[in-house]
Amino acid sequence: MSILDKKAITFLENYLNNASPTGYESGGQKIWMDYLKPYVDEFITDIYGTAVGVINPKAKYKVVIEGHSDEISWYVNYISDNGLIYVIRNGGSDHQIAPSKWVNIHTKKGIVEGVFGWPAIHTRKTGKEEPPKLDNIFIDIGAKDKKEVEKLGVHVGCVITYPDEFHILNKDKFVCRAIDNRAGGFMIAQVARLLSENKITLPFGLYITNSVQEEVGLRGAEMITQTIKPNVAIVTDVCHDTTTPMINKKTEGHIEIGKGPVISYAPAVQNNLRERIIETAENKKIPFQRLASSRFTGTDTDAFAYSNGGVASALISLPLRYMHTTVETVHREDVENVIQLMYETLLRIKDGESFSYFD
Secondary structure, three states: OOOOOHHHHHHHHHHHHOOOEOOOOHHHHHHHHHHHHHHOOEEEEOOOOOEEEEEOOOOOOEEEEEEEOOEOEEEEEEEOOOOEEEEEEEOOOOHHHOOOOEEEEEEOOEEEEEEEEOOOHHHOOOOOOOOOOOOOOEEEOOOOOHHHHHHOOOOOOOEEEOOOOOEEEOOOEEEEOOHHHHHHHHHHHHHHHHHHHOOOOOOOEEEEEEEOOHHHOOHHHHHHHHHHOOOEEEEEEEEEOOOOOOOOHHHHOOOOOOOOOEEEEOOOOOHHHHHHHHHHHHHOOOOOEEEEOOOOOOOHHHHHHOOOOOOEEEEEEEEEEOOOOOOEEEEHHHHHHHHHHHHHHHOOOOOOOOOOOOO
């Protein structure tokens, strides 16, 4: 039987379609908490919006499974006299994909729709074309001037998201913006569901953590780890499928969607915890891939690992194509296998286990 039942897929679709840009994650967090509520004992939230579902909150030994809830977006930065809007990034938004995209500008009066305009091919000089850059992409909301833009409720600081919604491609590929990394929040919620449905009693406290503000520097994880003070953290995020054109495997490694979860090697990844995850995958015949990072993983793993005097941390990634675009693509089987690997690993962690570096 598939881990992803109809209710789970409906949750995934609703969760991905909801806009949760960095700094404005509350709508998505409410959807996530509502889904998770039957499977946890209580919730913890912090002042910036990170949400944590807790199982066995009185236990002294604490294990975190974590994803992040925010998506990349834009800010309104400047409004020209003729009513065109110029932007700056909120996270790692890609300027090259912007031209001809629809956008939603979030205002106190509601959503204002617009488009990233671009000059027609007929008007550009062959061989001397200007590529899309941060200083020449602009949004047109159909206003005649700056005054009309402001009358619609748009001002400097309004956040801008893409409206692209969830699709299933060729039966088993999930496609949407913001799979990076609301897929992580989705997968840790499914782990909680499986624990509940299978009536598993864990010997430790489990903190199912959906952090905010990862896209601007792991900030949500930095804050919440100080609140939880965990003993162990298993983080899930996305990583690059490197089999599509214009990606150099010699620098990025060989990772492919459909070939299983990706287990990372990096200074922040605690060796014994990583080996426990690998042993679990091998014993349960869960396919997996390996990825080597250099100085850091670039994920919330780094924030957990180096907090509170050191937390045994590991990273299980979901391979993804076209990161930070509106057509981010993952394989259904990989999603299921990440869920299964996290779930099975939790069943092999003992209360009070140290994962000592010298064991």
